Amino acid sequence: MKKLNSIKVPHNKNTKDCMIEKIPLPPFVKIPMLMNMGSPCNPIVKIKDTISVGQKIGDSDALFSVPVYSSVSGTVKAISDYRISDGSLCKAVEIECDNLQNISDSVKPSEINSREDFVKAVRESGLSGLGGAGFPTHIKLNPKNKINTLIVNGAECEPYITSDYRIMIEHADEIIEGLNFISKMLDIPNVIIGIEKNKPEAIKLFSEKLQNINNINVISLPSLYPQGAEKVLIYTSLGKIVQEGKLPSDYGIIVINVSTVYYLNVYFKTGMPLINRVVTVDGDTVKKAGNYLVPIGTSFDYILGYAQCEKDKINKLIAGGMMMGITVYDINQPVSKINNAILAMNKINIPKEIACIRCGRCMNACPVNLMPMEIERAYKKKNTEMLLKYKVNLCINCGCCTYICPSKRKLAETNQLAKLLISSIKKK
Numbered sequence: 137m138k139k140l141n142s143i144k145v146p147h148n149k150n151t152k153d154c155m156i157e158k159i160p161l162p163p164f165v166k167i168p169m170l171m172n173m174g175s176p177c178n179p180i181v182k183i184k185d186t187i188s189v190g191q192k193i194g195d196s197d198a199l200f201s202v203p204v205y206s207s208v209s210g211t212v213k214a215i216s217d218y219r220i221s222d223g224s225l226c227k228a229v230e231i232e233c234d235n236l237q238n239i240s241d242s243v244k245p246s247e248i249n250s251r252e253d254f255v256k257a258v259r260e261s262g263l264s265g266l267g268g269a270g271f272p273t274h275i276k277l278n279p280k281n282k283i284n285t286l287i288v289n290g291a292e293c294e295p296y297i298t299s300d301y302r303i304m305i306e307h308a309d310e311i312i313e314g315l316n317f318i319s320k321m322l323d324i325p326n327v328i329i330g331i332e333k334n335k336p337e338a339i340k341l342f343s344e345k346l347q348n349i350n351n352i353n354v355i356s357l358p359s360l361y362p363q364g365a366e367k368v369l370i371y372t373s374l375g376k377i378v379q380e381g382k383l384p385s386d387y388g389i390i391v392i393n394v395s396t397v398y399y400l401n402v403y404f405k406t407g408m409p410l411i412n413r414v415v416t417v418d419g420d421t422v423k424k425a426g427n428y429l430v431p432i433g434t435s436f437d438y439i440l441g442y443a444q445c446e447k448d449k450i451n452k453l454i455a456g457g458m459m460m461g462i463t464v465y466d467i468n469q470p471v472s473k474i475n476n477a478i479l480a481m482n483k484i485n486i487p488k489e490i491a492c493i494r495c496g497r498c499m500n501a502c503p504v505n506l507m508p509m510e511i512e513r514a515y516k517k518k519n520t521e522m523l524l525k526y527k528v529n530l531c532i533n534c535g536c537c538t539y540i541c542p543s544k545r546k547l548a549e550t551n552q553l554a555k556l557l558i559s560s561i562k563k564k
């Protein structure tokens with residue numbers, strides 16, 4: 137099997153046997169109007185409105201936007217400003233729950249008789265990629281080119297996170313049903329489900345269920361990080377390199393996260409849009425680590441309370457995984473569509489940086505063949521010409537370079553700052 141540069145990281149999949157558990161309803165939710173790559177929605181409800189579960193509360197005419205729905209029934213208490221992780225602001229709708237969970241009349245399966253109906257329904261599902269990138273699913277599933285292969289990303293290579301794994305184990309039939317429907321609607325002849333070989337139960341389960349289905353195959357991926365990165369997954373599965381400036385669809389390929397397929401199938405069958413998600417909660421301050429089904433908009437604080445976290449011992453709170461997650465500074469932050477994990481850590485090793493020894497390990501670890509040490513030098517000089525020459529924009533922020541560096545340089549973080557520098561200059 138072919139592979140790009142990658143590294144071995146400890147798996148720490150402590151919650152792999154924790155079945156998905158629905159948490160009790162929180163007293164209120166705060167639902168951001170931007171939870172995907174692209175444009176924010178505008179709230180379409182107002183203060184004091186009575187809201188039901190699955191009711192649309194935000195939408196936009198922008199192509200790269202995805203509607204937002206309420207995860208609870210209750211009353212709108214506020215429409216506030218909310219700062220997202222890149223520092224920009226969007227609106228958030230704050231709803232006090234009435235504990236009735238009345239379902240909106242709008243929740244009913246769509247009639248899908250054509251490809252246009254299908255793409256419209258995918259947008260109305262409220263789904264954007266649940267693996268973390270948040271790419272609008274209706275854009276991904278409406279490619280210009282003919283698609284020959286749909287790759288389902290079941291790698292879940294990030295340490296600690298097991299939410300995709302639990303969905304695969306507990307909802308395999310629904311995932312297969314969703315795949316059959318998507319491949320039929322887009323006329324895709326070949327479907328591959330890629331699962332890392334550190335998840336043998338999931339590989340066995342899908343292999344057995346797919347015995348008599350010819351067009352869907354399971355492949356066992358190496359347990360290396362970042363196996364779930366789109367370009368890495370495509371190369372491992374098909375041996376194809378997605379060149380700079382190209383999309384997977386230019387090669388007749390779509391990659392979709394396994395949980396996204398599951399939730400799409402829920403929408404096709406029931407009409408219930410994305411209103412909750414499975415979040416792995418773990419870390420050495422959490423006594424009841426697990427995989428929790430939480431309404432979108434629930435605060436980290438409430439979820440950590442349910443997971444019996446010793447909150448006063450948290451030294452680092454992370455939304456997502458150890459490698460690609462984002463440090464959270466406000467424990468009241470709400471869960472968004474793209475949060476697949478919350479890690480609340482006490483013992484965390486943040487080593488002191490020392491000078492680069494020019495060993496080249498960061499370069500050898502980079503799955504997209506960048507030179508992180510040179511990017512760092514260029515960034516220090518604020519030399520955007522060199523940053524472009526070193527193609528910092530191709531960085532997928534996997535963190536392999538930072539992890540492997542013996543001098544503990546904060547290379548991945550520097551790359552993010554370098555990208556922001558370039559985009560700020562382009563905007564001028």
Ligand code: SF4
Nearest residue numbers: 492493495496498541
């Ligand atoms: S791995 Fe660290 S020390 Fe080695 S070349 Fe890269 S930045 Fe320098």
Ligand code: SF4
Nearest residue numbers: 502531532534535537
């Ligand atoms: S964070 Fe960027 S530069 Fe570093 S290894 Fe990953 S892709 Fe390469």
